[in-house]
Amino acid sequence: MRKYSLLMVLILTLCATNLFASKLPDSLSFGESKFILNGSGIRKKFMFSIYEVGLFLPQKSNELKEIYSADKKALRLYFIYKNLEPKKIKEAFEDGIALNHKELKDSNESKKFLSIFTFDIKENDTIDFYFDNSNLLVFYNGKQLATFNNSVLSKAILDIYLGENPIDKSLKNKLLGK
DSSP: OHHHHHHHHHHHHHHHHHHHSOOSOSEEEETTEEEEEEEEEEEEETTEEEEEEEEEESSOOOOHHHHHHOSEEEEEEEEOSSEEOHHHHHHHHHHHHHHHOGGGTTOHHHHHHHHTOOSOEETTOEEEEEEETTEEEEEETTEEEEEEEOHHHHHHHHHHHHSSSOSOHHHHHHHTTO
16 A cells, blocks of 8 residues: 555646656756746646746846846746637736736737737747847747837736736745746
C-alpha cells in the first residue's frame, strides 16, 4: 500500500510538472530591444485556464513606477484554451480596459484596437504587446497586426494586468515577480 501511494504521488507530481510548466521563453526580442521574463502566471476564467501571460522587461523589477516609466516593455499571452472566438476576445479586452479606463469605453481608439481581433485564437497561439514609449505594437503568432500611437491606450493594456484594478490581483503579483 505504501509503495502504491508513493508511486501515485510521483506520477501526479510528474503530470503536474508537465501540465503546468511555463510555455513562455526566458527572453524576447523586438527589433534591437531585448527583454527578460520578469514574471508570469495563468489567466483563468471560472475554472478554465485561458492563457499564460508574461511580463518582459529590459531588467527585472517589482516596482510599478519603474516598470511604467521604462521606455520599452512587452507582454506575451500564450494561449492554453482550445479555441476562443473573436467575440470572446473582444469582450475580455473591453472588460479589462474598462476596469481602469472607463474613459476609453466606446472611444475610437478602443474600437480600433478591438477591431483587430477578427480571428479565432487557438491553443499554442501567442499575442504580443510591445510597448515602445507611447507606441503599442500588437503581434499575433509573430506577425504584426497593428501599431497604435496612443499613450492612454498603451497604459490601458498594461493596466489590465498591472493597474490599480487588475483582472486578477494574484496574477499581478506574479507578473511583478512577487
